[in-house]
Amino acid sequence: MTNVPEHLRYTKEHEWVVLSGGIATVGITDHAQDSLSDVVFVELPAVGGTVAQFAKVGLVESVKSVSDLYTPVGGEIVEVNKALEGAPELVNSDPYGKGWMWKVRPSDPRQVEQLLGAAAYRALLGH
């Protein structure tokens, strides 16, 4: 059974988001990293760009597969996790911490509240 922290919001595509100081931080869930196994490459959006909610903004590759990344929150991309360029395995070892992917200044912070809570995401995983 994978880790689903209580304080985060989730998408059906297995991204997580947390809102802090008006900025939303996004990554992929423990379940997602476990399914992918061995993350070897992460492509992230350009900083300064504006993205719509649920838009495709990047991709994550394991040895055997490629998966698209969608932003759970629309707005301006203010930062991406540059550490993943040299150390994509952080997504596996610390998906909710050092493996975070991008930060968005939300155009509408209410979008976060509409996402799945921990209980609903656990139910989606069948936990």
Add this chain to the structure above:
Amino acid sequence: MAQLLRTPLYDAHVSAGGRMVPFGGYELPVQYGGIIEEHQAVRTAVGLFDVSHMGQVFLQGRAVEALLHRCFTNNHAKSKVGELRYTFLLDERGRIKDDMIVYRLDAERFLTIPNAATTPMVVAWLQEHAPVGATVLDQSAAHFCLALQGPAAQRTLATLAPGTDWGAQEFFTLRYVDLGLTARVLVSRSGYTGEDGFELVGPAAEAPLLWQRLLQAGAAFGIKPCGLGARDTLRMEKGFLLSGQDFHDDRTPLEANTEFAVRYDHDFIGRAALEEQKRVGGYAHFCGLVLQEHRGVPRAHFPVLFEGTQVGVLSSGTLSPTLGKGIGLCYLPDPLDRPGTTVHVQVRDRAVPATVTAFPLVPKPAPPSTPAGTA
């Protein structure tokens, strides 16, 4: 879709956390833990693969050499008893239908191990070409085949069967060894990883017992059960062909750079076509590429460009766990196939520079160390 087959180790794979995927008509583990750690286990220690999906086809009889001569590019009549040879089955146009190893078990008895997906075709082809006095016996379902691969493979077997001098067995030879099963196991020194290693063939029902014993014997050396994922990354680093991927009734051994497995001293199907291709020249060659930048993983079917023009496609590609770089296999026309040439691999919206590199794409392993203190 036809029902997927299972090897005798299906339950062992599932209980070990194997992620089961369809391959060649079988349900097999792509990985247990991570592909990279399984790959590294084989390069630095030892790994155990279930390759029971591959065929076991016995060819025998007084006319067996005539059958072998007609159907295979290598000259298996020249094999001594106990010798293995890599070989091709070609169509009339010289194109590879399958690659395999043929074992000489006895004067008039041979074993061949075709790929899983092609075994029914190979059996039908051999039966169709068998002269009177040669029989083709498909016993794939009755056998397991395990591959024990890595620098500690020999020590693993020495732990399981200390009475056998494992170091004495030459590469590409076979013998029968008592490993505590009801019958002796056919053990060849061979493999598909580029490391030292052994492949073991025996009765299907006893596969779970031997699998367990090998994992126990290898525990002290860091053995890992390995899936198809690591098998694929390991063979790509060495430039070994994968049937159905690097060729599928479309490439000749000349194009595949494997003419070492062709002997022009017998009348095999496809020989005239190969001789003609050789005379005319100008064909593409199988090459390895190493990507110069880490901008995503190169994969099969990605286009290969030279100065902006497409010159080929990758037949295989992955991230090399050993190099930490993207690698690809492809057929490139002369002179682009020369090592050192820079081409580009189209990885989605980017053309990533790549260097044509001689095989193997990773350095050869150090020669196996002589076991000390075998008093």
